[in-house]
Amino acid sequence: MSEENKNVRCDLCGEEISSQNAIRFDGTILCIDCFNQRVTECSHCGRSIWRDDSRNGEYCQDCYDNLYETCTECGDDVCRDDVCYHNDEPYCQNCYDEINDSIIHDYYYKPDPIFYGKGQPHYGIELEIDEGGEYDDNAERILNIGNRINEHIYCKHDGSLDDGFEIVSHPATLEYHTNTIPWKKILDEALEMGYYSHNSGTCGLHVHINRAALGESVEEQENTIARIVYFFEKFWDKILRFSRRTETQADRWASRYGCSMDNPKESLKGAKTSGLGRYTAVNLTNTFTVELRIFRGTLRYKTFMATLQFVDLLCEMAINLTDEEFQTMTWKEFAKTVSADKAELKEYLKIRGLEE
Secondary structure, three states: OOHHHOEEEOOOOOOEEEOOOOEEEOOEEEOHHHHHHHEEEOOOOOOEEEHHHOEOOOEOHHHHHHHEEEOOOOOOEEEHHHOEEEOOEEEOHHHHHHHHOOOEEOOOOOOOOOOEOOOOOOEEEEEEEEOOOOOHHHHHHHHHHHOOOOOOEEEEOOOOOOOOEEEEEOOEOHHHHHHOOOHHHHHHHHHHOOOEOHHHOOOEEEEEEEHHHHOOOHHHHHHHHHHHHHHHHHOHHHHHHHHOOOHHHHHHHOEOOOOOOOOHHHHHHHHHOOOOOOOEOEEOOOOOEEEEEEEEOOOOHHHHHHHHHHHHHHHHHHHHOOHHHHHHOOHHHHHHOOOHHHHHHHHHHHHOOOOO
């Protein structure tokens, strides 16, 4: 009998078949039935693969890795074109929609802003709280207080926190923050649930200022921002003491630009060319706001309000004073301008030894 007509056995089922009809695949002899049952083609690259080694009986591993992700929640395979990401983890659309219905939103959640209060500027608050759990039930308790009258606040995940979340306000005037948003009750509720802010070491209190309030034209806005940057550079030691941050914390989350203090315009130029990005005391990377990130988080109401009053006073002076007046102004002169309606700021400056 010639070698071509010699019978062989299928390595899988043991059936005797002619050598001519045998299929050799991956070092294995297969009959036609076993080949059809156990081998498939990758629907993307066309390469033959063991069905057991395929992903979903359809793709080889290499093609799957390039084309698909596995939903973190349900385990389904999702084409990369259709993947939704939550906290950098892949989800199918259904699971993502369920997650987005949660009380604590994704870090990238950004609703259309609702502006509260008459006049300008408007301030958006980001207050980080930690060590009490990233629980929807806890966030809902805070939202029930803050949003009893209007939708003032929402809650977001923040990867820099160990076990907490971020409370974010819609933009509002200082007067509205003071008299309408129930910040004291919000902070007291967070304390009641065991959260920390100042004492956690991970938390910040960030204040966003709407750029449109800083001048009628882009040039005027830029001049005002330049004076704010100059103020931070000139009085860095005072501001760091005011912020309650350590130098190490500031370097990590809200660093100083360390730019020229010849005049405000040079300070702004140095800030914009520093390459330091958003983790700066005066973050200039946002399109519609300037973000002051220097302040350490707090659940003490008087400290919270003193911080907002400080930002408001700084904005008022940066808008109304000239570059030359900013350059000659001392910290003592700045502190003396604190009016009676900013009682928390006046008291805080005294406590922190910042009156002089």
